[in-house]
Amino acid sequence: MRKWASIPHREGVHSRQAHADLPEEGLYEREMGKEGFFGPTAHLHHKHAPTAWTNWEGPLRPRLFDLNEVKGEGNSPWSAEMVLHNPHCRYRIWRPSSAMERLARNADGDDLLFVHDGEAEFYCDFGHLTLRDGDYVMIPRGTMWRIEPKGEMYLLLIEATNGSYQLPDKGMLGPQAIFDPAVLDIPKMDDAFRAQQTEDSWQVEVKRHNQVSVITYPFNPLDAVGWHGDLTVLRLNWRDIRPLMSHRYHLPPSAHTTFVAPRFVICTFVPRPIESDPGALKVPFYHNNDDYDEVLFYHAGDFFSRDNIERGMMTFHPAGFTHGPHPKAFKAGLEYKKKFTDEVAVMLDTRDALEVGDAAAVTENTAYVNSWKSPE
Incomplete structure (x- = not known):
């Protein structure tokens, strides 16, 4: 798309450019x-x-x-407390302190976790990640997942209701601007992931239209042995943003x-x-x-x-x-x-x-x- 020159109108006392060199002291x-x-x-x-x-x-x-006063307790993300919401976004606070006893699956939209405090092991369809404070975790709609906190945690959960998360278009800055996609981490099918693939009974809490259904399996359904494609969970820590x-x-x-x-x-x-x-x-x-x-x-x-x-x-x-x-x-x-x-x-x-x-x-x-x- 071409950008033609457009000369803004000017009236009275004004600066030559926006946000710099105000025309008079005290304006x-x-x-x-x-x-x-x-x-x-x-x-x-x-x-x-x-x-x-x-x-x-x-x-x-x-x-x-002061969201420090919001309890948001429970070891299911669907017990997180609502802070803000509209038809396209749900913003919640969650404070898990013990391992999730059931898997979670959001059928309403993508989820974005932000770890304000704490650490955890994260397991999902695509493998295993270790989380720390400052991590964003982008979870595609329909992904099964769970976390095992290493103590008390404080997380933001921001749902893109009936929508998906994408990365911003960095345009003329180039794809490495702000953060290089190379810093994005994805889950690994490592020893920790394989070790949790037991034949014990597991349940999945599926949220759809903000109602939770529970599906029971006679095994852990996080039992994938491999995958390929370009859709997965992504992790980004603010420390990697430039x-x-x-x-x-x-x-x-x-x-x-x-x-x-x-x-x-x-x-x-x-x-x-x-x-x-x-x-x-x-x-x-x-x-x-x-x-x-x-x-x-x-x-x-x-x-x-x-x-x-x-x-x-x-x-x-x-x-x-x-x-x-x-x-x-x-x-x-x-x-x-x-x-x-x-x-x-x-x-x-x-x-x-x-x-x-x-x-x-x-x-x-x-x-x-x-x-x-x-x-x-």
Whole structure:
């Protein structure tokens, strides 16, 4: 597809380029856009921070949840507790502490596991993997699997309901950008996998339309002796992600896309140098999220654009309002106090509005909206 030159309209006081060299000291840039960060955009310059509200009424607001308080106990993934959901995505918290007694199979869509805490042995149709903190595990729809935790675990389960996960198109950057596909691990049919192929009775919990059926076998159905093809379970650890960077321009979240599904994307923010050019913005720019709901799960580190956020928490910014860095973070960015980010976070952007599950609702910090509040 060819890209013809298009000259944007300009009006009044404006910067020469987006996200750099603001035209006057004390102005604030706000980006409006379509299709997330992929469509047409406008960059407006304001005399006041676009988030400097003094009061907020009504249900549309920035929200903060402490998912450390969600129990999600049980040794079946179908006992995980619902945090957010819409017709195309189900976002759950699971805290298994013992080996699964039954195999799991999701007939509703692909699953993506993210290991926030803990270690486990993972067995599936395709073989065996050892999991650690920071691992993503992409499980194709219909795969039978189970885990044997080595202690307490804390996992995110993100289901692509009636959909599939794919890798992002890296375009002109080349296929090795962000992460080389060579770092993707697949299960091995090793000694550990063969050792669990017993003739003991096993059951499989199959989830379809969010109802669970149980199938009993007189043997362990993870009894494959080999396979070939290009469909399998994949593992990626955030430590193998090498983020895109520009010392002169703050890249949008879409530059950090890790997985894509038909109606949402998963991005991963990992440690990187902060922009060093004197005129470049050094924190996320103020922007409207008018087409997507935006969710951030905080896995590790110091979350440089937010105040009072701890690991295991989740922010939820529904579509429909402007948001951006907290005031202290914005000020620190102007002063270039930090030269490096050390945050790790999992971002979910959904095209369809998300509903908050009961498990998350009871953990909400309703004062979060006031963290941007302008002094009266």
